[in-house]
Amino acid sequence: MLSQPHDDEYEERAAIIEHDGGLPKRWAEPLARLLTAPKPGAYLPERWEIIKADAAELVGRNWARLDTVGWSPGDVKALIPMIDGRRILAIHMGELVVEMPSGGRSTICRRPVIDGPANWNEGRRTG
Numbered sequence: 001m002l003s004q005p006h007d008d009e010y011e012e013r014a015a016i017i018e019h020d021g022g023l024p025k026r027w028a029e030p031l032a033r034l035l036t037a038p039k040p041g042a043y044l045p046e047r048w049e050i051i052k053a054d055a056a057e058l059v060g061r062n063w064a065r066l067d068t069v070g071w072s073p074g075d076v077k078a079l080i081p082m083i084d085g086r087r088i089l090a091i092h093m094g095e096l097v098v099e100m101p102s103g104g105r106s107t108i109c110r111r112p113v114i115d116g117p118a119n120w121n122e123g124r125r126t127g
Helices: 005-019 025-036 045-068 073-077
Strands: 088-092 095-099 105-113 116-122
Touching: 005 025, 025 045, 025 073, 045 073, 045 088, 073 116
Parallel strands: none
Antiparallel strands: 088 095, 095 105, 105 116
């Protein structure tokens, strides 16, 4: 089977993230997949760039903390679009704290799901 250009780009990016960035393969591969993926039709180009930057920031700079609090790449997949370009202030076991444009803070709460990735809610924690 011939490899596709996207596959070549993905494999190269995953290797760079893993070796130069120091991320474990379990974090490097999903991040590389997202960073090299074509823009989904539902997103404006500017929004897609924000999502990719948020993913690089969250995973690239914080993978060890994500592992420490027990989050998986599958858990953060739905979280990434919710960051929306805001600065990450803190990562706790059940939440991510981001800085609002006004300078205030907002909490995005993690709600674990049995046999699946976490659900996320911004604002108050729900049961």
